[in-house]
Every structure is written in C-alpha cells, then in structure tokens.
Amino acid sequence: MKIPLLDLVAQNRPLREDILDALEAVVDSQQFILGSEVAALEEELAAALGIRHAIAVSSGTDALLLALMTLGVGRGDEVITSTYSFFATAGAIVRVGARPVFVDIDPATFNIDPDAVQSAITPRTRAIMPVHLFGLPVDFDRIEAIAEQAGVPVVEDAAQAIGAAYKSRPAGGMGALGCFSFYPSKNLGAFGDAGLLTTNDPTLAARAKVLRVHGMERRYHHEMVGGNFRMYALQAAVLRVKLPHLDAWTQGRRRNADTYSALFSDASLGGLVTLPSEPTGRRHIFNQYVIQTPERDALKRHLDERGIGNDIYYPVPFHRQPCFADLGHVEGDFPRAERAARESLAIPVYAELSFEQQQTVVNEIAACLRSLRPGAFSGAYPHGWAADLPQAPRPTASQ
Numbered sequence: 001m002k003i004p005l006l007d008l009v010a011q012n013r014p015l016r017e018d019i020l021d022a023l024e025a026v027v028d029s030q031q032f033i034l035g036s037e038v039a040a041l042e043e044e045l046a047a048a049l050g051i052r053h054a055i056a057v058s059s060g061t062d063a064l065l066l067a068l069m070t071l072g073v074g075r076g077d078e079v080i081t082s083t084y085s086f087f088a089t090a091g092a093i094v095r096v097g098a099r100p101v102f103v104d105i106d107p108a109t110f111n112i113d114p115d116a117v118q119s120a121i122t123p124r125t126r127a128i129m130p131v132h133l134f135g136l137p138v139d140f141d142r143i144e145a146i147a148e149q150a151g152v153p154v155v156e157d158a159a160q161a162i163g164a165a166y167k168s169r170p171a172g173g174m175g176a177l178g179c180f181s182f183y184p185s186k187n188l189g190a191f192g193d194a195g196l197l198t199t200n201d202p203t204l205a206a207r208a209k210v211l212r213v214h215g216m217e218r219r220y221h222h223e224m225v226g227g228n229f230r231m232y233a234l235q236a237a238v239l240r241v242k243l244p245h246l247d248a249w250t251q252g253r254r255r256n257a258d259t260y261s262a263l264f265s266d267a268s269l270g271g272l273v274t275l276p277s278e279p280t281g282r283r284h285i286f287n288q289y290v291i292q293t294p295e296r297d298a299l300k301r302h303l304d305e306r307g308i309g310n311d312i313y314y315p316v317p318f319h320r321q322p323c324f325a326d327l328g329h330v331e332g333d334f335p336r337a338e339r340a341a342r343e344s345l346a347i348p349v350y351a352e353l354s355f356e357q358q359q360t361v362v363n364e365i366a367a368c369l370r371s372l373r374p375g376a377f378s379g380a381y382p383h384g385w386a387a388d389l390p391q392a393p394r395p396t397a398s399q
Contacts, residue, residue, distance in 0.1 A: 001356075001357065002307035003308045003353075003357045003361060004309040005346065005347070005348050006309070006348070006350050007348075007352055007353075010352035011249070011351070011352060015241055018241045019237075019238055019241050019242075022238065022240065023237055023238070026234050026237045031233055032232060032233050034056075035233050037233040037236045037240070038056045038236040040236070041056055041236040041239055041240050042054045042055065042056050045196060045198075045243070046198075048243060049163075049170050049172060049173060051172060051173035051199070051200060052200045053198065053199050053200065053201075053202065053204075054196055054197075055196065055197040055198070055199075055208050055212060056194070056195075057194075057195045057196060057197055057212060057229040057230070057231055058193060058195065058230060058231055058232075059181065059183070059193040059194060060088060060179060060180060060181025060182070060183060060186075061088040061092065061195070063179035063195040063196060063197045063229075064088055064089065064092035064129075064155070064157060064159075064179045065092045065095055065096065065227070065229070066211055066212060066227070067092075067177040067179050068092055068093065068155065069096060069211050069226070069227070070177065070197075071126070071153055071176065073093075073096050073126045074096055074098060075097035075098070076098075076124065077097075077098040077124060077125075077126035077127075078099045078100075078101045079093045079099070079100055079125075079126060079129055080117055080120045080121070080127075081101070081102065081128075081129040081157075082102070082103065082105055082112040082131050082337070083334045083337045084133070084334075084341065085131040085157065085314070086159065087318075087321075088159070089318075090318045090321075090324070093129070099124075100318070100327070102317075102318050102324075102327070102329070103334070104116050104336045104337055105334075105336050105337050106139075107339070108277050108279075109133075109136055109138075109277055109279065110133045110134060110290065110340055110344075111130065111132070111133050111137075111139070112131065112138055112143070113336075114146060117130075117143060125152050127153050127155050128143060128146065128150075128152060128155070129155045129156075129157055130143050130154065130157065131157040132157065132160065132161035132164055134160055134286070134288040134290055134346075135161050135164050135187070135284050135285035135286050136277075136282060137161065137164050137165065137171050137282045137283070138166075140167075140169070141167075154174070154175030154176055155177050156171060156172050156174060156175045156177070156179065158179060159179060159186070160181070160287035161180075161285060161287065162180050162186065162187055162246070163188075163246060163247070163250045163283075164282075164283050164284065165282070167281045167282075176204060177197060177198065177199045177208075178197070178198040178199070179195065179197060180196040181194075182196065187250060187253065188242060188243065188246050190239055191235065191238045192232075192235060193235075194232070194235040194236075194239065195231075210224060210226060211226035212227070212230060213228070213229075213230060214226045214228060249350075250351075251351075252350075252351025252352070252353075253286040253287075253289075253349050253350065253351055256286070256349050256351070256353050256358060257276065257278075257284070257289055257349060259358050260275065260289065260347075260358060260362065263359065263362040267362055269369055272293055273291050273369070274292040275291055276290055276291070290344050290345065290347075291346075291347060291365075292340065292344050292345075293343055293369065294343055295368070296312075296343045296344065298368065298372055299345060299368050299369065300345055303347075303364060303365070303368075308347075308348075308360070308361055309347075310345055310346060310347050310348075312341075312344065313346050315341055317338060319334055320338075347365075
C-alpha cells in the first residue's frame with residue numbers, strides 16, 4: 001500500500017467544480033491582484049480566526065517580512081527566535097537588516113524555550129518571534145510576560161498553525177502581529193504561494209496595508225519604502241472555496257492524531273518512539289505529525305522503500321546553516337534542537353487518511369524498529385497486530 005505524506009488530490013477533488021467556478025468568476029472580472037475577491041477573503045478569515053484585522057499577502061514568507069517592516073525592525077536590532085523552524089523565520093529577520101538571535105527548544109513540544117528567550121534578551125532586542133511549530137502553540141503566557149517586561153512586541157510565526165489555540169486565544173491573534181502561510185501543503189492551502197498577516201491593532205493594520213503596496217497610500221505617492229506583497233485574486237478565490245472546510249479538515253487531523261496515539265500505544269515500542277505532545281490548554285492542529293526516534297535514518301529508509309510518505313522537518317537547525325556562520329555558533333550550542341534534527345520524522349496525518357492506512361504506517365514503523373532493537377520491546381506483536389482496533393469515522397466528501 002503506497003501512502004503519500006499528503007494527498008492533495010483527495011482533498012481538492014470534491015471541490016473541483018466549485019473551485020473552477022470561482023476561478024472563472026475571477027477571470028471574468030479581470031481583477032487579478034487584490035480587489036474585491038481578496039477583500040472578501042480578508043473579512044472571512046478575520047471572522048473565522050477571531051482576529052480583528054486580516055491582511056492578505058503574497059506568501060507566508062512575505063507575511064513575516066511585512067510584520068517586521070511594520071514594526072520598524074531594522075539594522076542594529078535583534079530578534080529572538082527558535083533555531084528550529086522553516087528557513088523563512090530566520091531569513092525574514094536578516095532581510096530587514098536585523099540580527100537573528102537563536103535559542104533552543106522545549107524538547108517535548110519542539111517549540112521555543114521561554115527560559116532561553118529570557119536569557120537572550122538584550123538592550124538591542126526589538127522583537128520576539130516564536131514559532132507555533134507543526135501546529136502546536138507556544139507557551140504564550142510566558143513569552144508574553146517576557147516580552148512585556150522587555151518592552152518589545154511579539155510576532156507570531158503561525159505559518160503552520162491556522163486554527164490552533166492557546167487557552168482559547170487564537171494563534172496569530174495573541175501577539176502584536178501574526179503570520180500565516182497558505183502554501184499548498186498547509187491545512188488551508190492555496191494553489192500556489194499566498195499568506196496572511198493578522199493583528200488586533202488598527203494602527204499596525206493600516207501601516208501594514210500601505211507597506212504591502214510599496215508604501216503607497218495614494219497612487220504614486222510613497223511615504224514609506226514598502227514592498228510588493230499583494231495577494232493574487234485567483235489564490236483568494238481558491239481559499240474562499242476551501243475555508244468553509246477547514247474546521248472539518250482540522251478535526252480529521254486531530255482524530256488521526258488520536259488514532260496514532262492508540263496504535264502506537266498498543267504497539268509497545270519500548271520508548272523507541274516519542275509522539276507529539278499537546279499540553280493542557282493548547283489546541284494542536286497537526287500541520288505535521290512528527291515522531292522522534294534514535295533510529296530515524298534507518299526508519300526513513302524503511303518507509304521510503306515501502307512507499308510510505310515521510311519527511312524530515314528540519315534536518316539542519318539555523319545555527320548550523322552555512323549562511324549564518326558569521327554568528328559564530330558551533331555544534332552543541334543548542335543540543336535539544338540538534339537532537340530533534342537528528343531524530344524527528346513526519347508521517348502522514350491528513351484528514352482523508354484511512355484507518356487502514358494508519359495501521360499500515362504504524363505496522364511498518366513497528367516492524368522496522370523491532371528488527372533494529374529486538375530486545376527493546378515489552379511484547380511480541382505479529383505483523384498486522386492492530387487489525388482489531390476500533391475504526392474511527394472518516395470525513396466524507398460533503399465534509
């Protein structure tokens with residue numbers, strides 16, 4: 001059974017006619033950049049997320065860049081962020097001329113360690129940029145308290161966390177600004193690059209909207225130097241069709257995460273696999289389902305050979321990337337992130353994943369680890385040991 005890491009065909013096929021109708025409407029309108037379609041999406045996203053202002057942009061990367069520009073972060077400033085994330089998090093800091101200050105992660109959540117953030121504060125700190133990695137919100141109470149004490153804003157990198165929540169507060173709506181990505185692999189994915197900047201501050205929202213169009217409030221009059229961060233209307237049309245289905249897709253991912261917990265528990269893998277955590281008060285939306293094992297590389301080869309989708313997020317932390325060599329970091333500076341880079345592996349969790357597919361994934365993981373560490377297991381389970389577990393309901397096309 002070949003199982004992809006993500007099956008966009010299964011997600012998009014039931015919506016095909018609605019999407020084509022929406023795209024045709026944009027073509028007929030001849031309004032291709034920003035315009036009424038993008039404005040409607042912004043209203044719908046603000047309402048869905050429970051955040052006052054939603055500014056549609058060209059990508060998640062540009063959302064991060066625009067957030068820092070909106071706050072006036074620039075040369076000589078420092079921005080504290082995790083060393084373990086997608087490159088855009090750190091790249092945006094450098095692109096505005098600031099210095100990224102990397103810190104280690106909480107090993108249980110993969111998210112930024114608040115104690116490390118506290119230790120990294122200096123008089124040059126201009127912002128803190130935590131990442132809600134893989135769809136799990138950071139410990140925001142502690143991050144917020146540190147930021148308030150230091151007198152600096154928080155920019156949430158919520159690129160992977162649309163619909164996630166911390167104590168009923170929405171990801172992207174807790175800090176000064178929130179940044180989302182609609183890259184096709186995200187829980188809410190466009191048909192190309194697209195992103196979103198969010199804020200509850202009307203002054204920041206107004207500034208961001210001007211910076212989004214080259215710093216132009218009146219046509220050809222520029223009070224600021226901005227950028228070209230505008231969303232295409234075609235992407236907005238696709239996202240408007242898909243947005244009403246986001247909650248069902250998220251529930252499907254969360255249900256599949258629960259199914260994995262049961263399957264892995266019954267596999268009795270002797271501590272060789274660590275599963276994602278969901279601390280009390282946080283709503284994980286599982287943009288990725290990332291396990292950890294010391295046998296990661298051998299397991300990846302095993303799954304690849306059997307056609308089971310998987311991927312490594314992320315094999316090289318920022319402090320070990322060649323482009324940041326001038327920061328002077330060496331191996332061992334952030335050991336928890338380095339361990340995550342060595343041991344983490346994402347496996348399929350998309351909403352349309354069947355119970356049988358999940359059984360196959362866990363069976364193959366158990367078979368591989370059993371062959372590598374035969375003495376580490378608390379019991380002997382034949383191949384197919386999970387066949388009698390109760391089957392959770394799957395989403396239908398109407399959902």
